[in-house]
Every structure is written in structure tokens, then in C-alpha cells.
Amino acid sequence: MKKVLILAFSASLFFSACQNKQKNGGMTVEELSDSLKAITPTAEKFPVMEFDKSVVDLGKINEGDSLFHTYRFVNKGNMPLVISSVNASCGCTTPKWTQEPVLPGGSGEISVKFNSKNKEGKLRKTVSIYANTDPQQNEVAFNVEVIKKEK
Numbered sequence: 001m002k003k004v005l006i007l008a009f010s011a012s013l014f015f016s017a018c019q020n021k022q023k024n025g026g027m028t029v030e031e032l033s034d035s036l037k038a039i040t041p042t043a044e045k046f047p048v049m050e051f052d053k054s055v056v057d058l059g060k061i062n063e064g065d066s067l068f069h070t071y072r073f074v075n076k077g078n079m080p081l082v083i084s085s086v087n088a089s090c091g092c093t094t095p096k097w098t099q100e101p102v103l104p105g106g107s108g109e110i111s112v113k114f115n116s117k118n119k120e121g122k123l124r125k126t127v128s129i130y131a132n133t134d135p136q137q138n139e140v141a142f143n144v145e146v147i148k149k150e151k
Helices: 002-018 029-039
Strands: 049-051 055-062 066-075 083-088 093-097 107-115 121-131 137-147
Touching (some): 066 137, 083 093, 093 121, 107 121
Antiparallel strands (some): 066 107, 083 121, 093 107, 121 137
16 A cells, blocks of 8 residues: 555656646746747847858969958848858968957958969869858858969
């Protein structure tokens, strides 16, 4: 008889713990779930990196010359945009970027320096930007034609 009562008591505790009205630190399970949904990023709650122009043609340069270009973007999302890293497709391109968070509606920049030393012909260089966007990787590119230096 004792075992039946203990089993019945344990079952009632188990079922009452599973009810949505069970309190957890002063909140019901439903309230806790709603709170988590509010802070969990969704498609509507990600920063959105929108560039004026993500692919540019930088024309022709002579081998050995360097050129600079700045890509400007606006955060079209509704959360602050944070860039974690920026990587160029080769060592000939050096990026610099906005380091502080870009608030919704705010703008930032990705600046690149391209060194054409030992390069020739028509080239396309890409720069990958990793941020708290969805997807995390964003990309810009430039086309350039490097005219071989006469010897």
C-alpha cells in the first residue's frame, strides 16, 4: 500500500511539473518561452548589410601600382550589426572596416587596398565580410585590369 501511495504521489508531482503553469523563477513556462522568443534572433531580427554597390569595376592600372576603394553599407535590419572579420581572396588586397557596432539605419565602410605588384591581366578580387547577419558571410568584389610593366 505504501508503494502505491508513493508511486501515486510521484506521478502527481511529475505531471504537475510538466504543466505550463508551473512556476520557474517567478515566471510560468509560457512566459519564459515568450521571453526566449523575444531575444532569439529571427529572420526579422537580424542586421542586414546592404551595400551601395557590391561589385565595382576599377578600370586599368599599371603593374606595381596600388589602388584604393571603399564599399559603403547601411544596416537595413533592426539590430546592431557587428563585423567580426573581413578576409580578402589573396594577400594582394588589404581590408579595413568599421570596428564599432552599426546601429539600425546607420552606415559603415569596408575599405580595400589592392597592390598590383607581380599581377597582370584582368582580375576579379573578392572580400568576405563575416558579421552577425543571416547568412553570416557577406561578399563584395572588384574587377581590375593590370597592364604589364614594360621591361
